[in-house]
């Protein structure tokens with residue numbers, strides 16, 4: 001499927017939900033990441049397991065948070081299978097709401113959370129981050145990993161983050177982005193795969209969050225890991241091709257391999273940016 005030039009945010013959310021709810025996508029992500037995470041890893045070596053590198057990203061982001069007590073409330077936007085939520089609840093004893101569009105992923109999240117004995121700390125919420133349920137000032141930290149790229153209304157997502165955070169609250173996130181100086185149209189193969197007409201850029205987040213009353217605390221540029229990650233997932237998939245064709249079907253595997261290569265190519269051309277952003281809402 002290709003993107004319509006004028007992306008309708010509701011249509012985008014429906015397409016994304018249907019994609020992540022599909023058996024093929026669920027089988028693919030659970031098999032390659034091990035069922036906990038679906039985000040870009042931080043690699044210590046190119047042959048490191050995707051799951052190990054992905055867990056490192058969660059750790060690195062958590063290290064960047066202020067100390068969280070047991071009464072801290074965290075919201076994970078686009079939480080996938082909830083691996084980060086469980087990691088944060090285990091490490092800090094805090095409460096985490098995992099907000100996510102895909103009920104297939106949410107169900108796995110509930111099962112894993114019960115198995116980890118964390119159901120009193122981690123709550124799974126089926127919703128879109130473009131319209132976050134609940135009152136203003138409900139959270140001390142908003143967290144998000146590689147999810148906002150799927151939005152056709154990112155400015156609205158950021159307004160929602162500003163609404164639900166307490167004054168002084170922290171917003172920590174990663175998102176695969178285009179560079180601020182990325183030429184027009186060069187990312188079309190990447191965009192077609194995620195059914196969107198744009199990626200955000202670091203400048204986009206800085207501009208909108210500044211206007212919403214946030215200060216930037218830091219951006220750790222980790223773009224080389226984005227390249228490493230998509231290449232690594234591609235190698236994993238190719239080496240397990242027969243098994244993955246049985247799980248996800250030949251078309252899904254072929255399209256995924258092509259899509260992963262588009263990300264690698266765009267990274268090699270210097271058009272992508274990825275890293276850990278930290279912002280604080282003014283008190």
Ligand SMILES: C[S@@+](CC[C@H](N)C(=O)[O-])C[C@H]1O[C@@H](n2cnc3c(N)ncnc32)[C@H](O)[C@@H]1O
Pocket residue numbers: 013016020036037038039077078079080081082083084099100101102105127128129130144145146147148150151
């Ligand atoms: C690449 S996965 C990342 C999942 C998770 N953050 C992680 O790191 O494992 C992107 C996630 O964004 C979620 N998502 C996409 N659009 C969303 C929306 N509008 N509202 C809530 N979640 C959304 C998908 O369901 C999917 O779980």
